Amino acid sequence: MVDIPRLRRVGLRSGIPVLLALAASLALAQALPGFSIVAPADGATVQNPVVLEVALQNSVIGRPIDGLDHLHISIDGGPEVAIYLGGPISLPPLSRGSHRIEVELAGPSHRALLPRKHISITVE
């Protein structure tokens, strides 16, 4: 004879930790942000105005006051500029020659979430 209440108890005992582990791993996977510089390609030769495109994973660009992330952009090691709007980013006019563009993804508390990434481009 099948003991239904016992089966329920066993099911609950073994099922709850599995569900919790699954939820935790899902939450962890969702919480891990990522980003990559899509355009211009590293080593590309471009013309002004240079438009930077950054692809984001598990991250939304916006105001820290809304709990959203933002980008820090630096050109040739100069002072960083914070970008609080999503979408393509128009860089200020660059002089002819090679330039290094560095991008960092920062959280609402302005801390870097990941190591910064960079590309080198040549403006003609």
Added chain:
Amino acid sequence: MGGGAERIHRHGRWPRWLHGANALAMLLLIGSGLAIGGRLPASWTALLGGHERLNALHQGLGLALVLAVALLMLVVRGDSCRLLRELLHLHWRELRWPLELLRHAVRPGHHAPPAHDGRLDPLQRLVMLLLLLSAAIVGVAGVGLLLAVDAPRGLLALLVRTHVYVSWLMLGVLALHVLAGSGILSTHRGIARSMFGDGTVPVALAERLWPGWVEAQRRQRRVDRS
């Protein structure tokens, strides 16, 4: 009116130095905070070292100020408690004080300076209480942001909102404090030297703003002489 020759000592060297250091730290924190929040032109932010450098300055200086204030309050806890008690000591009748002071400033011959016994006038107490309260909330939220790096987004947003909105409130109250302390107002002319000078104020000004305190000082002097 406030430029009379007779002056009375109001603040010692230590309070003046601490007030100056605090004012400088607050200026740097407000400037860097406005730059981080994108409230200053991008060219100014770049000129001041860029977003990340200003952010590091804001966080480092903010944390240092919170720790320094906490340590100072512990070291001089007797004075800190006395100040808090003094600030919280408000009477309903003192709500009329600002209006009565204004009446006195407009027609000094017709209206006597409003009376109160405090070392600080009622409006000064209210402003200082709001300043301390808002600064404490801003400081706690700021330290919370430093500590809660991996906190859920909702909590981070709540901390940022608290830090930013209460900072705006604090800026408003600070503007009142600066307005009074600068001595621009005719009711407060000559007060600036009490914090950014030799620590004295004209006796006429002291009698207008803190009549009970002036009387207590005179009584103390008479006791000291005898």
